[in-house]
Amino acid sequence: MAANAELVHEAGGNLEEPGCARKPSVVLKGSNPLHVPYVTAWSPEEPADFDLIIRPGNRGIAYRDETPDDRDQRGILLKRTPDAPGRGKPRFGIVHATRQREAMENLLCQVCGGPADTDQEGTLWLLQDHREDWPDWPDRMACTEPPVCADCAALSIRSCPALRNGHVLVRVRHAPVAAVHGVLHGRSPLGSVKALTPITARFDDPVIPWVLASHLVRELRCGRRCGRLFSTGSDAR
Ligand SMILES: [Zn+2]
Numbered sequence: 001m002a003a004n005a006e007l008v009h010e011a012g013g014n015l016e017e018p019g020c021a022r023k024p025s026v027v028l029k030g031s032n033p034l035h036v037p038y039v040t041a042w043s044p045e046e047p048a049d050f051d052l053i054i055r056p057g058n059r060g061i062a063y064r065d066e067t068p069d070d071r072d073q074r075g076i077l078l079k080r081t082p083d084a085p086g087r088g089k090p091r092f093g094i095v096h097a098t099r100q101r102e103a104m105e106n107l108l109c110q111v112c113g114g115p116a117d118t119d120q121e122g123t124l125w126l127l128q129d130h131r132e133d134w135p136d137w138p139d140r141m142a143c144t145e146p147p148v149c150a151d152c153a154a155l156s157i158r159s160c161p162a163l164r165n166g167h168v169l170v171r172v173r174h175a176p177v178a179a180v181h182g183v184l185h186g187r188s189p190l191g192s193v194k195a196l197t198p199i200t201a202r203f204d205d206p207v208i209p210w211v212l213a214s215h216l217v218r219e220l221r222c223g224r225r226c227g228r229l230f231s232t233g234s235d236a237r
Contacts, residue, residue: 035155036086038113039103039146041096043088047081052185052193052212060209061185061193072101072213074203076180079214095144097214103146104216105177110145111152122171125220126153129166138170141220142200144181174221178202180213 036042051064061077063070071077081097102108107116107123117124126148131137148156157163179202188194201211 035111035159036090036092037111038085038108039095039099039110041081041091041094042085043091044084045082045091045096047079047097050080054187054191054193055209058187061212076203076208076211076213079182079212081214095215100144100146100214101216104144104218107147109147109149109152111148111156114149116147117150117153119171122173122222123147123175124150124153125170125172125175126156126163127168127170128162129168131168138168138220139222142179142217143175143220144200144215144217147175170220170222172220172222175218176221177216178219179205179217180208180211181215181217182211182213185210185212 052061053064054060055062063077063080070080078101079097083096083098085096085099099113100110103110103113107118108114109116124147125138125143125145127138127141127143127145153169157167179200181198181200184196184199184201184207185193186196195212199207199211200217201208
């Protein structure tokens with residue numbers, strides 16, 4: 001088992017509203033402080049084994065020992081994930097499902113967990129540059145990455161080689177929570193539950209009762225009038 005890292009926590013900001021607390025991101029002590037994003041999973045947060053069943057009437061999947069906490073307010077079944085940020089080792093590249101959903105639902109910065117940067121132009125998103133995907137990209141993009149605050153956007157661009165080579169900062173006024181990302185399940189020939197394929201499904205999709213959801217998805221609606229690209233990779237101003 002990995003030894004616990006020695007940790008310090010960044011000071012939180014002032015709180016203006018209950019429930020809007022700036023949550024501490026974690027910095028590993030050392031000569032090169034390592035910022036661990038708020039949504040990054042830690043080694044003790046490996047999901048435990050679980051047992052899924054088919055609901056009576058073939059009405060989708062459920063946990064055999066399901067509790068009310070296993071579904072969101074929409075009734076969607078959620079992937080169970082232990083919560084132990086700051087313990088063990090960070091698993092860079094692995095997103096913690098519960099913190100991702102919390103950040104996405106509440107428009108929190110994916111790096112520090114504080115409020116994402118929002119002004120009259122919209123909320124700030126830092127995306128890898130995929131402008132060649134379609135003409136009005138990222139308009140209508142299904143986004144699983146929560147937004148960012150301005151300080152963390154600058155830090156991320158400096159510290160992440162992939163973002164240094166090509167990124168887009170965009171403000172989005174309208175980004176409704178529109179879907180979940182997870183794994184679609186079905187019934188095996190023997191009648192048990194079988195994982196089929198990763199899926200992004202809208203809340204009104206008929207397959208939703210068969211999805212074990214991990215992440216919330218917002219749809220970025222940033223048509224020419226409401227979105228504003230103001231910094232991109234090598235041609236950043
Ligand atoms: Zn931040």
